[in-house]
Amino acid sequence: MKKLTALLIIGMMTFTNTHSTEIKKKVDNFTLEDYNGIKHSLTDYKSSKAVVIIFIATQCPISNAYNERMVELNKDYASKGVVFIGINSNKQESVEEVKEHAKKNGFLFTVLKDYRNVIADKFKASVTPEVYVLNNALEVLYHGRIDDSKNKDKVASNDLRTALDAILTGKPVGTNETKAFGCTIKRVD
Amino acid sequence: MKQILFFNILMLLLVIAAAGCNSRNMEPAGENVVPEVTFIDETGLRNLIANRNGKILLLNVWATWCPPCVEEFPDLVKLARNIGEEKYEIVGISVDEPDDLNGKVIPFLQKYVVPFKVFIAEIGKQEDFINTLNSFWNGAIPATFIYDSTGSQRSFSIGTKSYEQFIEELKSVK
Numbered sequence: 001m002k003k004l005t006a007l008l009i010i011g012m013m014t015f016t017n018t019h020s021t022e023i024k025k026k027v028d029n030f031t032l033e034d035y036n037g038i039k040h041s042l043t044d045y046k047s048s049k050a051v052v053i054i055f056i057a058t059q060c061p062i063s064n065a066y067n068e069r070m071v072e073l074n075k076d077y078a079s080k081g082v083v084f085i086g087i088n089s090n091k092q093e094s095v096e097e098v099k100e101h102a103k104k105n106g107f108l109f110t111v112l113k114d115y116r117n118v119i120a121d122k123f124k125a126s127v128t129p130e131v132y133v134l135n136n137a138l139e140v141l142y143h144g145r146i147d148d149s150k151n152k153d154k155v156a157s158n159d160l161r162t163a164l165d166a167i168l169t170g171k172p173v174g175t176n177e178t179k180a181f182g183c184t185i186k187r188v189d
Numbered sequence: 190m191k192q193i194l195f196f197n198i199l200m201l202l203l204v205i206a207a208a209g210c211n212s213r214n215m216e217p218a219g220e221n222v223v224p225e226v227t228f229i230d231e232t233g234l235r236n237l238i239a240n241r242n243g244k245i246l247l248l249n250v251w252a253t254w255c256p257p258c259v260e261e262f263p264d265l266v267k268l269a270r271n272i273g274e275e276k277y278e279i280v281g282i283s284v285d286e287p288d289d290l291n292g293k294v295i296p297f298l299q300k301y302v303v304p305f306k307v308f309i310a311e312i313g314k315q316e317d318f319i320n321t322l323n324s325f326w327n328g329a330i331p332a333t334f335i336y337d338s339t340g341s342q343r344s345f346s347i348g349t350k351s352y353e354q355f356i357e358e359l360k361s362v363k
Contacts, residue, residue: 178316187348
């Protein structure tokens, strides 16, 4: 737990910084298998306009409250060149459960199983759902929530959509860090 | 007639006596104790943290929809029962929707007969509430914040804790 506390405090600063017009955090490429055992790397998606990584869960009610919205987001933005990837890093959620959950909820985007939460650790992801939007240089253009309410009818700020719309029109993302309550990613001890 | 009247009075006295014994001897069932839950906003939260009265504060943020929070809750109840009120204050802040107070939060609390103050967050913007507690926190729960007797935050962590871990963290704060 002490390690996790330290991670939380230090973690926000440990992405590699790159110098462009503004300082952006950058993530390293990784390779993970999806629930069918097929390998996926971030570099596979270099030709996309943006890659949306969402740390998700099968058992967290908050993450599940966003299942329908994730399906809609993928539907709305896939044709515009945005790739959506779900990552399940929870230790207690098996690959079979991840597959069943994806099928049941109609996820047409790739869902990867992150055994031993290696990628969650690299990203310093701690909650589900938690979003990272990357450009093809693997720079983080947006990090945070999908929107500001688990209750779809109470959403006032569609943060992920706003960020994607800005990216697709070549504009800077106004609010590139947001927060929301969610379930902790259950890590290996 | 007198015999019937005497019998009825006797039966009535026996029923009253039995009822009195039950109310004295029975441990109150959780379901019958309606816990007091108060709404709290960012200002109330700051005041709660500042008004220490010499006590160390353990503030736990949880929700009924959060499985690791539900898993942790019995250990928090045990902690509050054993830690000693004169030196420590335990507070739970639920981030359930205020609309879920009667339908979810109170029924959940009734299972435990909770021996500490519970608030439900009255949130304008989630981020303001989150940042009031710690700007490095991204909202993952359960989250536990410990303040010393001057109201300074001494630790903050996320994830399920055991009773022993709670004790260890509290005892490390002077």
